[in-house]
Amino acid sequence: MLRVPFTEMINEFKRILLSNGLTQERAALCARLFAEASCDGVYSHGLNRFPLFVRYIREGHVRVNESPEKISGFGSMESWDGRFGPGNLNAHFSMNRAIELAQELGMGCVALRNTNHWMRAGAYGWQAADAGCIGICWTNTMPNMPPWGSKESKVGNNPLVIAIPRSEGHLVLDIAMSQFSYGQMQNYSQRGDELPVDGGFDQSGELTRDPAAILESRRPLPIGYWKGSGLSLMLDLVAAMLSGGQSTYDIGRNSEAETGSSQVFLAFDLKKLPDWHLLNDRLTEIVADLHGAEPADQGGSIRYPGEGTLRIRQENLQLGIPVEPSIWQQVLDL
Amino acid sequence: MLRVPFTEMINEFKRILLSNGLTQERAALCARLFAEASCDGVYSHGLNRFPLFVRYIREGHVRVNESPEKISGFGSMESWDGRFGPGNLNAHFSMNRAIELAQELGMGCVALRNTNHWMRAGAYGWQAADAGCIGICWTNTMPNMPPWGSKESKVGNNPLVIAIPRSEGHLVLDIAMSQFSYGQMQNYSQRGDELPVDGGFDQSGELTRDPAAILESRRPLPIGYWKGSGLSLMLDLVAAMLSGGQSTYDIGRNSEAETGSSQVFLAFDLKKLPDWHLLNDRLTEIVADLHGAEPADQGGSIRYPGEGTLRIRQENLQLGIPVEPSIWQQVLDL
Numbered sequence: 105m106l107r108v109p110f111t112e113m114i115n116e117f118k119r120i121l122l123s124n125g126l127t128q129e130r131a132a133l134c135a136r137l138f139a140e141a142s143c144d145g146v147y148s149h150g151l152n153r154f155p156l157f158v159r160y161i162r163e164g165h166v167r168v169n170e171s172p173e174k175i176s177g178f179g180s181m182e183s184w185d186g187r188f189g190p191g192n193l194n195a196h197f198s199m200n201r202a203i204e205l206a207q208e209l210g211m212g213c214v215a216l217r218n219t220n221h222w223m224r225a226g227a228y229g230w231q232a233a234d235a236g237c238i239g240i241c242w243t244n245t246m247p248n249m250p251p252w253g254s255k256e257s258k259v260g261n262n263p264l265v266i267a268i269p270r271s272e273g274h275l276v277l278d279i280a281m282s283q284f285s286y287g288q289m290q291n292y293s294q295r296g297d298e299l300p301v302d303g304g305f306d307q308s309g310e311l312t313r314d315p316a317a318i319l320e321s322r323r324p325l326p327i328g329y330w331k332g333s334g335l336s337l338m339l340d341l342v343a344a345m346l347s348g349g350q351s352t353y354d355i356g357r358n359s360e361a362e363t364g365s366s367q368v369f370l371a372f373d374l375k376k377l378p379d380w381h382l383l384n385d386r387l388t389e390i391v392a393d394l395h396g397a398e399p400a401d402q403g404g405s406i407r408y409p410g411e412g413t414l415r416i417r418q419e420n421l422q423l424g425i426p427v428e429p430s431i432w433q434q435v436l437d438l
Numbered sequence: 439m440l441r442v443p444f445t446e447m448i449n450e451f452k453r454i455l456l457s458n459g460l461t462q463e464r465a466a467l468c469a470r471l472f473a474e475a476s477c478d479g480v481y482s483h484g485l486n487r488f489p490l491f492v493r494y495i496r497e498g499h500v501r502v503n504e505s506p507e508k509i510s511g512f513g514s515m516e517s518w519d520g521r522f523g524p525g526n527l528n529a530h531f532s533m534n535r536a537i538e539l540a541q542e543l544g545m546g547c548v549a550l551r552n553t554n555h556w557m558r559a560g561a562y563g564w565q566a567a568d569a570g571c572i573g574i575c576w577t578n579t580m581p582n583m584p585p586w587g588s589k590e591s592k593v594g595n596n597p598l599v600i601a602i603p604r605s606e607g608h609l610v611l612d613i614a615m616s617q618f619s620y621g622q623m624q625n626y627s628q629r630g631d632e633l634p635v636d637g638g639f640d641q642s643g644e645l646t647r648d649p650a651a652i653l654e655s656r657r658p659l660p661i662g663y664w665k666g667s668g669l670s671l672m673l674d675l676v677a678a679m680l681s682g683g684q685s686t687y688d689i690g691r692n693s694e695a696e697t698g699s700s701q702v703f704l705a706f707d708l709k710k711l712p713d714w715h716l717l718n719d720r721l722t723e724i725v726a727d728l729h730g731a732e733p734a735d736q737g738g739s740i741r742y743p744g745e746g747t748l749r750i751r752q753e754n755l756q757l758g759i760p761v762e763p764s765i766w767q768q769v770l771d772l
Contacts, residue, residue, distance in 0.1 A: 177741060178710040180514040181544030210515030213545050213706065238676055254731035254740045266672040268679065277672045279665045301645070301663055302636075309734055311635070323734075327662025329635055331613045334743040338600040338611045339730070341721065342572055347604065348713050353724045372547065372680060376512040379682050387675065390687045394671070397588035400643055400657075406588045409668040 105423030108432060111282065113139040117154060120438045121366040124161050125168045131375035132192055137192040140225035142425045145416035149224040151427055155309075155434055157190075157223075165363045166190050166220050167319065170312070172197050173216075175348065183347055186219030195222035195241075196231065198369045203235045206373035208405060214369045217349020221245075221362055226413070229267030233274035238372040239267040244340040244365050247356040249282050249390050252333035259336045260352040261285065261431040267410075270387045276410035281336035283325045319412050333409065343368045442766060447473040451488060455772045458495050459502045464527060471526040475558035476759045477748035483558040483620050485638045485761055489768055491557075498699045500524050500554050504573070506531050509551075509682065514543040517579075517681055520553030522697065529556035529575075530565065537569045540707035548703040551683020555579075555696055560612035562703065563601030567608035572706040573601040578674040578699050581690040583616050583658050588668035588729030589639070591656060593670045595619065603679075603708065610744035615670035617659045623649040661676045676703045737752040 110396035111368070112251075117135035126134060137158075142150025160166045170189035174182060182201065186194040198214045205212020222243055232239020235396065245260035260284040268275040284303045292299055293315040302311040303324045311325070318324055326332030344351035349366035358364065374380045397406045420426070451469035460468060472491075476484025494500045504523035508516060516535065520528040532548045537547020556562070556577055566573020579594035595616040602609040606655045618626075618637045627649040628634055638652035638659045645659070652658055660666030678684040678685035683700035684692065692698065731740045754760070 124477050168588045170512075176710075176712045177544075179543030179545070179705075181706060181710060183711065198701055209513030209514070209543065211545070211547050212513075238679065240676075250734070251728060251731060251740050253734055255734045255740050256732040258731045258740075260726055264669075266669070266676065267447065268672065268675055275675065277668045277670065279662070279669065283662055283665075295492065305734070307688055327665045328613070328617055329661075331617075331661045334611045335598075335600070337611065338609065338743060341609065341724065342574075342600065342706075344720070344724075345572065345708065346711070348711065351720070351724055353727050372515060372676075373512075374679065376515060377517065377680070378510045383679050386678070386685070390675065390678075393687050394585060394592055397585060398590040400584070400587055400639070402587045404587050406592075407587050409672060 105426050106429045106432060108427050109424045110139060110143050110421055112281075113142065113151065113425055114176050115136065116435060120158060120435070124158060127169060132171065133196065134193055137223065137227055138173055140227065142427070143417055144224070144226070144413050145420070146224045146226065148285075151425070152431055153223060153434065155431070155438065158334075158438055160220070160361065160363075163361070165361050171203070172216060180205050180211055181213045181215075181346070183215045183217070186216050188218055188220060191220035191222040192227070195228050195367060195369070196220040198367065198376065199228040199239060199241060199371065202239075202369040202371040203232060203373075204238050206237055206371040211370065211372045213346070214345070215343065215346035216367045216369070217347035219367060220365070222367065225263040225265050226267075226276050226410075229265040229276040229278065230274060232371050233267040233269035233276065234290045236269050236373065236375055238269070238374060239265065240370040241265050241368060241435050242339045242343065243367040244343050244350075244352045244355070246362040247352050248286070249326055249333075249336065252326065252330040255321070255323055258353070259326075259333060260340055260355075262336045262339045264339060268387065271384050272388060273414045274410055275387070275408050276413065278409070279327070280371045281326055281332045281339070283327055286319070286324070287326070289319055293319060297378075365406070412423075439760050440763045440766060442452065444473060444477050444755055445760045446730070447476065447759055450769060454492060454769070458492060460524075461503060464503065464524075467530065468527055470772045471557065471561055474561065476761070477751055477754045478558070478560070478747050479754070480558045480560065485759070485769065486765055487557060489765070489772065492772055494554070494695065494697075496588035497695070499695050506550060514539050515547045515549075515680070516544055517549045517551070520550050520632070522552055522554060526557040526561070529554040529562050529701060529703070532701065533562040533565050533573060533575060533705065536573075536703040536705040537566060537571050537707075540571055540705040545704065545706045547680070549677065549680035550701045550703070551681035552698050552700070553614065553701060555699065559597035559599050560610050560744075563599040563610040563612065564608060566705050567601040567603035567610065568705065569705075570603050570709055572603070572708060574704040575702060576673045576677065576716065577701040578677050578684075578686045578689065580696040581686050582620065582659055583667075583670065585666040585671065586660065587642050589655070589657055592687070593660075593667060594674055594689075596670045596673045596686070598673060602721065605718050606722060607748045608744055609721070609742050610747065612743070613661070615660055615666045617661055618649075620653070620658070620737050623653055623658070627653060667741055
């Protein structure tokens with residue numbers, strides 16, 4: 105397996121982004137966010153996604169030097185227009201603004217419209233937690249999942265992030281509303297593996313673990329069946345309402361590509377709470393109790409959200425980031 | 439089937455609450471919230487729960503005339519202590535305060551500690567939507583579900599509510615983090631029915647639709663398997679951190695009864711957005727599109743969260759609220 109040092113990956117991304125028109129500072133941040141996704145083990149939205157991102161720049165979906173513009177603000181709630189800039193830069197800007205509002209007013213809410221795919225959702229949770237804030241954010245997407253009771257894709261998989269800062273490692277949940285993404289199902293299918301649990305319906309309407317059958321039916325399963333279907337719809341609508349931007353319904357109508365999505369960024373500044381200095385120890389006690397839960401299978405372990413990320417990050421920083429040689433070569437050639 | 443008029447049910451509850459020490463105004467609101475739960479079809483947390491609520495008053499878990507006390511406030515984020523007052527009154531107070539903050543500052547966050555079971559979660563979503571606000575709230579609970587990979591109950595089912603106002607009927611999602619509650623599984627089991635989808639693990643660790651097997655193993659399934667397990671943990675921790683109150687871990691350690699839980703109430707005032715007057719029409723267009731989705735089964739229909747509630751409410755207001763005669767008699771005898 106080929107491993108590429110973290111800084112080498114950043115530099116390579118930055119070179120390509122500069123040659124595609126990003127300014128120095130923006131290219132540096134955008135490159136870092138892509139490399140961090142791979143470094144943290146989210147390969148699908150790091151290196152592996154980078155060539156498509158560059159194509160979206162060249163096709164005009166992503167406008168490289170557009171930044172969010174403020175539409176309205178009232179107290180701790182603001183709406184911004186992403187002007188179709190790079191999704192990860194827009195999202196990073198928006199969480200940063202939510203953190204500023206939280207530092208000023210306890211909490212902040214930034215709703216962002218007309219943005220592009222933010223790549224790795226969890227990045228903006230880690231960002232809030234690094235600033236000592238609880239961060240909650242989500243995005244809508246193109247329609248890629250049927251609502252409960254239907255076989256027609258009408259809702260998005262709308263990833264949701266909740267992050268809590270902790271000195272020994274933040275807790276960061278990063279979940280899409282589909283049980284498995286199309287990309288994950290393709291990976292299982294290519295390896296000839298079954299999904300570990302039901303992932304959708306086959307053509308005859310039966311629940312199945314066969315990824316190929318779900319890829320064929322285009323009926324992936326929402327988490328918790330009817331529950332995730334409802335949650336997905338509500339996250340989408342809250343984002344569209346607060347930002348004044350597109351809903352999943354609009355994204356599906358208006359473009360073949362996934363562009364112009366709506367997002368919400370919430371930050372809560374823990375330092376504004378009277379007992380904030382006690383919180384870290386309380387978290388550590390609760391995590392220890394969780395780790396001590398009796399495993400279902402002998403030798404199994406119970407983990408908190410984000411726990412695996414830290415281990416992978418350390419390994420990849422030390423040994424280099426594992427890459428698919430053909431994709432890495434594709435990037436070197438860009 | 440016996441049906442009891444809505445106002446008769448309120449009056450009966452109020453009589454009992456007055457005789458258990460609540461003041462006039464508090465008895466009236468508490469009675470209304472219980473009756474509305476049954477009227478909206480959430481029988482488990484309306485009439486059917488009322489006798490246990492009265493027992494909790496008599497056992498001292500619920501302190502009838504205690505109200506939330508402000509602990510701290512910074513801008514739009516406040517912490518309150520529920521002082522073990524009635525859970526539905528405390529929750530109603532807290533969402534009301536979040537709405538006030540939203541009217542002042544765009545959005546508001548009230549974190550509440552030391553409260554009791556809020557009964558019907560969705561009530562506080564409807565409350566926010568009636569005030570023209572998007573409402574998001576959740577509670578933690580006693581440990582009643584094993585985290586993913588474990589067979590020991592360490593996380594709660596932590597109901598989550600998201601509500602969006604709409605003149606033709608609010609959209610209100612009200613979901614617990616377990617696929618089925620213990621109460622639902624008992625109902626299926628008593629009827630001799632299978633669950634419609636897998637609801638947990640049996641004693642040998644296999645996924646099953648057999649409610650009796652799950653009641654025996656005490657291993658109900660989180661929504662979306664590992665995803666709902668993580669979401670449940672994070673909702674719990676955010677509530678405990680922001681309120682300075684108990685986490686599910688603490689509730690499980692400190693009491694046999696479920697008491698002293700932590701909750702979060704968020705409100706976003708849509709009237710503070712520049713295009714708020716367009717939002718209702720946009721929602722109606724999106725709901726119409728959802729209704730038009732191709733059903734999975736012929737003749738099936740696709741519904742938005744809260745759609746069924748309105749239908750049941752109208753039927754029950756017209757015909758009376760259906761009650762289990764023995765439970766109604768039990769309440770008449772209180």
